[in-house]
Amino acid sequence: MKSSALLDYYRTHACSRQWRGFLLALCEEFDSALPDAELSRLMARIGERFGRDHALPAVATLDELQQAANAVWSSTEWGQVVFEEAPEQVRIHHAASPLSAVLGARAGWDTGFLEGVYRQWFRAAGMMSVLDVRYLQSDHPDVATYTLSRVF
Template sequence: MRDEHTATLLDYYASHQASMQWRGFLTALAQEFETQLDTAHLRELMARIGVRFADAHPAGACATLDELAAFFNTTWSSLDWGFVNLVEHDEYLAIEHFCAPLAAFGKTAATWTPAFLEGAYRRWLSELGAAGLALRQVEASQHRAFEFRLSKTA
């Protein structure tokens, strides 16, 4: 029951997180983008926007995973963009991003809007010395999260 309750709370938060003044605009913007570009190009566009975002919010020095998680969480929390868990696995580092307000773009945009996060994470990780590693979005192992994996191979 606890997982169901948590899921309900996260659904509520995600649907109410984006300001009402932006929801209609962002949905219309997403619909227009979708008439002009295919999903691959939309993901490229959002990733480039994520890179610009990361450039405006440099990571600075993060020597440990705890420091990296603290940087991510401080950055996203200050903007009301959710929170991050970093999970080490033998073959990769998982970045689990919860409660990003991307739902404000509408349901059909869910295939391409997370590329914003991927672009930001890719830039930050490259800035910190992980340029030779691959970062990619995967189906989240945690319900209601966006998951990205940093590994030696894509």
């Protein structure tokens, strides 16, 4: 089986059938009612709520924060994350979100949600107020990339 066929199979099964139709209908309604920027903000607020409801334990290192985040993602079947420390920023690479598998690259849906979750988790971990989490364009449909960096 070709790797593209395997990925298509994964995408088809990443979200349970009971939710697929509902999410697609919800997406169509929100897409028709809200501009992309508002939809992204709404999904980020929903993500922040999720982050508060799934609070991470206090940790001392970025690696421990990544492990705690992945424990939540594993328990909810929402993929996995890798935090990559770089000068003046942390790159956040989230793979295998069920929303991206169902909805594809629709503006703001999974990217806004995950941006809000990571913003909340980093705030709770002590992120300075001059820092924020922002989505970066991604070349891969199954990996969303964010940056935690200074806000200008």
